[in-house]
Amino acid sequence: MVRGVYIHIPFCHQICNYCDFNKFYFHNQPVDEYIESLGKEMALWQDDLAKAKIETIFLGGGTPTALSLEQLERLLTLIHQYIPLEHVKEFSSEANPDELTLEKMQLMRKFGVNRLSMGVQTFNQDLLKILGRTHSNNHVYDVIQYAKQTEFPSISIDLMYGLPNQTMEQWKESLQEAFRLKIPHISAYSLLVEPKTIFYNLLSKGKLSLPGEDLEAEMYGYLMDEMKRNGYKQYEISNFSYEGKASEHNLLYWNNDEYIGLGAGAHGYVNSIRYSNHGPLKKYMQQLEIGEKPVMMQKEVTYEEKMEEEMFLGLRKNQGVSLSNFEKRYGKSLYEAYGNEIEELLKKELIEIKNDYVFLTNRGRFVGNEVFQYFLK
Numbered sequence: 001m002v003r004g005v006y007i008h009i010p011f012c013h014q015i016c017n018y019c020d021f022n023k024f025y026f027h028n029q030p031v032d033e034y035i036e037s038l039g040k041e042m043a044l045w046q047d048d049l050a051k052a053k054i055e056t057i058f059l060g061g062g063t064p065t066a067l068s069l070e071q072l073e074r075l076l077t078l079i080h081q082y083i084p085l086e087h088v089k090e091f092s093s094e095a096n097p098d099e100l101t102l103e104k105m106q107l108m109r110k111f112g113v114n115r116l117s118m119g120v121q122t123f124n125q126d127l128l129k130i131l132g133r134t135h136s137n138n139h140v141y142d143v144i145q146y147a148k149q150t151e152f153p154s155i156s157i158d159l160m161y162g163l164p165n166q167t168m169e170q171w172k173e174s175l176q177e178a179f180r181l182k183i184p185h186i187s188a189y190s191l192l193v194e195p196k197t198i199f200y201n202l203l204s205k206g207k208l209s210l211p212g213e214d215l216e217a218e219m220y221g222y223l224m225d226e227m228k229r230n231g232y233k234q235y236e237i238s239n240f241s242y243e244g245k246a247s248e249h250n251l252l253y254w255n256n257d258e259y260i261g262l263g264a265g266a267h268g269y270v271n272s273i274r275y276s277n278h279g280p281l282k283k284y285m286q287q288l289e290i291g292e293k294p295v296m297m298q299k300e301v302t303y304e305e306k307m308e309e310e311m312f313l314g315l316r317k318n319q320g321v322s323l324s325n326f327e328k329r330y331g332k333s334l335y336e337a338y339g340n341e342i343e344e345l346l347k348k349e350l351i352e353i354k355n356d357y358v359f360l361t362n363r364g365r366f367v368g369n370e371v372f373q374y375f376l377k
């Protein structure tokens with residue numbers, strides 16, 4: 001059953017040097033028309049939305065906070081018009097610290113948004129410039145103040161390590177600043193240089209200096225130790241939170257549950273079909289103009305593929321994959337499906353089985369991708 005909705009707002013006021021998401025520079029884009037197209041797309045999903053039990057909504061991008069106050073209000077009004085909200089536990093929005101005003105946050109609260117996910121990345125001003133980000137630490141402090149004023153129940157920040165020229169000292173300072181601010185949820189990612197990004201171009205010309213593997217491993221080790229020491233629980237490879245503050249929407253993905261994806265370039269998973277929408281704005285909006293869903297590609301997920309996904313998504317969680325739930329979903333036990341793989345991974349001490357769960361060991365978490373390969377047939 002569909003349990004969540006993802007809505008993509010593909011506009012940004014600045015383009016970060018590492019970004020490979022589907023996004024467009026805000027200036028001169030048909031933003032108002034795009035929001036109306038989203039309304040049309042929601043209307044086309046009415047039957048599925050009526051049958052669904054929507055528990056999480058996630059506004060992502062791009063940056064939803066790039067929208068003006070009026071545009072944001074129109075978007076939130078459409079969401080209230082088309083998406084059944086009675087079961088929604090978590091309504092998140094991604095945000096850039098320099099775009100959040102008190103008025104935007106008041107508006108979000110009025111429409112039920114209860115979680116902000118902020119792209120902070122680092123508290124070091126020089127590194128922010130290298131990343132191509134325009135906010136300053138003062139913007140982050142302002143948002144935290146506004147969040148108190150508007151009684152936002154939860155805030156998350158993204159932090160990155162393994163950045164160009166980043167020292168261990170700078171990484172320590174950024175993490176310690178997040179702890180000092182008592183941010184309830186932190187996602188910490190190492191930088192991946194993706195093709196078609198500015199960083200990729202610089203790297204291929206030998207103009208980007210990245211920390212070596214040893215330093216990155218040291219940064220990761222420090223992250224793990226300090227999160228624990230500061231009262232955070234790791235619940236996924238890159239995600240840490242205070243008790244009860246884990247992201248329900250992201251857990252939906254790792255639990256291999258279904259969700260509707262709306263917007264240009266968005267992905268969804270409905271009735272065992274994974275699909276992705278057209279990315280270019282013009283194509284996305286044209287399809288909706290003629291009353292058709294803007295789906296570019298769709299594929300039915302086979303029984304075998306579902307089991308594979310269950311394993312490599314579920315093992316990302318610290319809790320791991322429930323043996324009883326696996327059997328209930330697939331009509332066979334985990335041992336029947338993956339006996340040899342489980343045996344080998346247990347021998348290598350990359351996974352562990354306790355009570356009803358199979359999960360990665362610390363060593364397994366460090367080489368997660370290697371473990372996931374075992375379940376891809």
Ligand code: SF4
Nearest residue numbers: 012015016019061062
């Ligand atoms: S704000 Fe986010 S989506 Fe926009 S360019 Fe930067 S990383 Fe990409």
